[in-house]
Amino acid sequence: MALPRQDDDFPAWYQEVVKQAELAEPSLARGTMVIRPYGFAIWEAIQRAVDDRIKATGHQNLYFPMFIPYRLLEREAEHVEGFAPEVAVVTHAGGEELAEPLVVRPTSETIIWDTYARWVQSYRDLPLLYNQWANVVRWELRPRLFLRTTEFLWQEGHTAHETADEAVEESLKILHHVYREAYEEVMAIPVHAGRKSPSERFPGAVETYTLEALMRDRKALQGCTSHYLGQNFAKAYGVSFLNRQGEQELAYATSWGLSTRAVGGVIMTHGDDAGLRLPPALAPVQVVIVPIFRTDDERGRVLEASRRLADELEGLRVRIDDRDDLRPGFKFNHWELRGVPVRIELGPRDLDAERATLVPRLTGEKEEVPLPKLGDRVREALDRSQRGLFEDARAFRDQHTFRPNDLVEMKTLLREPGGFMLTGWCGSEECEAKVKEETKATIRYLPVEPSPPEGPCIVCGKSAVDEASWALAY
RNA sequence: CGGGACGUAGCGCAGCUUGGUAGCGCGCAGCGUUCGGGACGCUGAGGUCGCGGGUUCAAAUCCCGCCGUCCCGACCA
Numbered sequence: 001m002a003l004p005r006q007d008d009d010f011p012a013w014y015q016e017v018v019k020q021a022e023l024a025e026p027s028l029a030r031g032t033m034v035i036r037p038y039g040f041a042i043w044e045a046i047q048r049a050v051d052d053r054i055k056a057t058g059h060q061n062l063y064f065p066m067f068i069p070y071r072l073l074e075r076e077a078e079h080v081e082g083f084a085p086e087v088a089v090v091t092h093a094g095g096e097e098l099a100e101p102l103v104v105r106p107t108s109e110t111i112i113w114d115t116y117a118r119w120v121q122s123y124r125d126l127p128l129l130y131n132q133w134a135n136v137v138r139w140e141l142r143p144r145l146f147l148r149t150t151e152f153l154w155q156e157g158h159t160a161h162e163t164a165d166e167a168v169e170e171s172l173k174i175l176h177h178v179y180r181e182a183y184e185e186v187m188a189i190p191v192h193a194g195r196k197s198p199s200e201r202f203p204g205a206v207e208t209y210t211l212e213a214l215m216r217d218r219k220a221l222q223g224c225t226s227h228y229l230g231q232n233f234a235k236a237y238g239v240s241f242l243n244r245q246g247e248q249e250l251a252y253a254t255s256w257g258l259s260t261r262a263v264g265g266v267i268m269t270h271g272d273d274a275g276l277r278l279p280p281a282l283a284p285v286q287v288v289i290v291p292i293f294r295t296d297d298e299r300g301r302v303l304e305a306s307r308r309l310a311d312e313l314e315g316l317r318v319r320i321d322d323r324d325d326l327r328p329g330f331k332f333n334h335w336e337l338r339g340v341p342v343r344i345e346l347g348p349r350d351l352d353a354e355r356a357t358l359v360p361r362l363t364g365e366k367e368e369v370p371l372p373k374l375g376d377r378v379r380e381a382l383d384r385s386q387r388g389l390f391e392d393a394r395a396f397r398d399q400h401t402f403r404p405n406d407l408v409e410m411k412t413l414l415r416e417p418g419g420f421m422l423t424g425w426c427g428s429e430e431c432e433a434k435v436k437e438e439t440k441a442t443i444r445y446l447p448v449e450p451s452p453p454e455g456p457c458i459v460c461g462k463s464a465v466d467e468a469s470w471a472l473a474y
Numbered sequence: 475c476g477g478g479a480c481g482u483a484g485c486g487c488a489g490c491u492u493g494g495u496a497g498c499g500c501g502c503a504g505c506g507u508u509c510g511g512g513a514c515g516c517u518g519a520g521g522u523c524g525c526g527g528g529u530u531c532a533a534a535u536c537c538c539g540c541c542g543u544c545c546c547g548a549c550c551a
Contacts, residue, residue, distance in 0.1 A: 002512085011545080019485095030542080085549070107551090141475080141549055148550065222551065259551050292510055329511035347510055357510080440547095474550090 003337075005273050010217040017267060018145045021276050021338050031143030031150030038338065039146075039263060041284035043153065046262050047133070049186040049281070050155060053178040059129040059157060064111050066135065067102040072110040076236040079109065082203020086138045104137040109204065109229070109255055112158045113237035120241050120251055123162050127170070131157040146264035147221075147474055154259035160239060160251040167252035168207070168228050172448065174256045175209045175226040183223055187262065188279035188390040189213045189269045190397055191223055192420075192469065194445020199429055202255075206230035212444045212469070214397040215268035218418030220444045220471035223265055229253035264474075269393050276339025277361050279389050280382040286317045287378060288335045292328050292347030306346055309356070312375050316382070336361060341385040342378055362388045407458055410470070411439050420444065420471050424464025426457035434459055441470040 003020065004012040018024055023039030026032070035043065051061075070089065074080050088104040091097060105111065116128060133155045140148050157174060161167040175193055183189045191211040201208040205227040212220050234240065234250035243249040270277040280286050291306045293299040303322060310318045319340075321331050328345070335343055345357040345366075356374055358367045362385045369377045400419025404410035410421050421441065425431065435458075436442055446466045453467040 015544090026543085136551090138550070140551095142547090152551070154551070225551070257551065261551050290510095294509060327509045327511090327513060329509085329513085331512090332510095333512050345510070349510070 003273060003275060006216060006271070013271075013273075014264075014268060015145065017271055017275055017337070023263070023267075024145050026145065029150065031140055031148075033145050033149050035153075035260070038284060042263055042266065042278070042282055043260055045282045045284070046182065046187065046258075046266075047155075049182040050178060050258055051133075053181060054131050054155070054157065054174075057173060057177055059131045059159075061132060062130050063132050063134070064105075064108050064115070066105050068105050068108075068111045070101045070103050072114055072237075073103055076110065076204050076233060078232070079204035079236075083107070083138075086140060088137050088139055105134070106136055106138045107255075107257070108132070108134070108136075108156055109158065109233055109253075110237070113233040113239055113253070116158075116160055116251070117238045120160060120239050122241050123243050125241060126160055126162045126251060127166065128158075128160040129170075130159065131155055144264075144474075146267070147261055149260070152260050154257050156255060156257045159254045160234070161254070162241075162243065162252070164228075164230065164252050167230075167254050171207070171209055171226045171228045171254040171256060174254070175211065175224075175448075179211055179224045179226065179256075179258060182258070183211060183213070183262075183265075184390065186279070186281045187266050187269075188281070188386055188393065189223070189265055190390060190394040192445055193448055194469065195448050195450075196225075197432060197443045197446060197468070199432060200443065202227045204229060204232050206232070209448065210445055212420075212471075213265055213269060214393075214400060214419060214471070215265070215474070216271065216396065217268070218400055218472070220420065220473040221261070221265050221268065222444070222473065223262060224256070224258040226256035227254060229255060270339070270389050274333070275337035277389060278339035278341060280341045280386050283339065283341050284317065285319045285335075285338070285340045286382060287313060287319070287342045287344060288331075288340045289318065289320045289344045289346060290328055290331045290335075291320065291322060292345060294348075298348050301351060302346055302348065305351055309344065309346065309371075309374065313378060316378070342381050344374070344378070360385055362392075404458070407435070407438065410435075410441075410458060414439050414441050414470075414472060418472065420469050422467060422469050423458035424453045424455045425466050425468035426460055426462045427465040428457075428460070431457055431459035435470060439470075439472075441472050443468045444471050444473060445469050 003016050006013045022036045024033045024035045027034045083106045087106050090102040135151055135153050137151045140150060143149050159170050161170060180191060180193060183191045191213045194210055194212060196208040196210055202225060207228040209226040211223040213223050215221050231250040231252060233253045239251045240248050241251060267276060289306045289309060291302040293302045306320045310320055339361060341361050343359045350356050355368050355370050358369050358377060360381045400417055402413045403422050404413050413421060432443060446468055450466055453464050456462060457464045
């Protein structure tokens, strides 16, 4: 019943919230999950936020199949090397062994670029600005609900461009105007936009951009990726076009994705010991009205007033919890666990005084509001919750961002209190690997534009080429 | 895949050492009393004891094999 405390056991807290709030549960095949209606509603709200912005930036949705001939995967060397270990392969179907095995897509660059080859002949055919909502499968070793499941839902955008500049611009546009906005304005999760180090890059990418957020256990979560793929996939799959100079040229690619992992980010960014705290823009239920009564007479009065109130809150997602068999205290806990931003208590005492009791999930403080003012106050409380969750998360993140002077200090800070560590980095993979070996921290992001910081590499002491942000990560 | 823990009712667990009628709490159903921070009483339903094999008159319990889950590590959106 009671949740484990976050400070005592964060992973146990997380699992219990997901289960008790009825977001999702593990299913039969290892690492798969059933997303329950309440959890799926949160995902749908994220989808809407992302999809609207994808379309607003000029993209169209389409759909590619989930089965990809194995040989297609093999054409891009880096790509196959990166994904082969975690790919599920179908060898039998229709009661027979297949002449050619099919992979269940771990991502769709291969089939999409193989198709694009037939769609692109001229610079006039470019750009292709397409996105698909799909499920993908990656055979992960250690699954975790929402954060890392064998099958997950996501969108993957795949664009083809005439020039490298245009493709780079596209991948950054998506990062900032689609993903960052969805994260910060809708999910109320503050993020750092950055660039991945070569060792953390997507297999086959020239550059991988990322949004990184800090969870309440002080571990970082990668919120999405946006890749500039250069001409690698065009070359592997033969996507060439006649350019403005009349020469054959390979198209420039981007791909970018945001997955159901984002739901996990919402849980771990905002949740507290009482359960979820959902930003109103995302909350399947924004306002819950809990009627309080003893006698049948009171029940009639209070329920009627509740319905009137719900009507007045038109346009908001309002729910009246009129279950007869449960007492108010139980309902309070029930909806707090589910993160509903605003609760309104309505009982005989309130009605007699022509007021209602309003309780924002953000603060938990009860406020008595005269009925005529309630509509305005509810909307105000929702606005305040949306902003408050974001501000809280940002303050938490900033309080957990440090600039250690040496590796020893960084190691100490990573352990307690934890968070993002900003340091100079010389750019060598050896130094990166050494930090990982000694602290388990990895480079979460580098600035989008490389800008050598003052001071040396925290590992080797040579001059730094980049400011790296290190953290323990999911 | 390596190290550790664990699989018994929907959930959490006891029972196993020393083989012999499968139990407790929560939840669930019915009825009644309750109702402003996780109510209570009575009655009741619910079990291939993870799966397969072995030992035995008899296996949740002992033996062998397998499967799965969780935690820690390597891989990762």
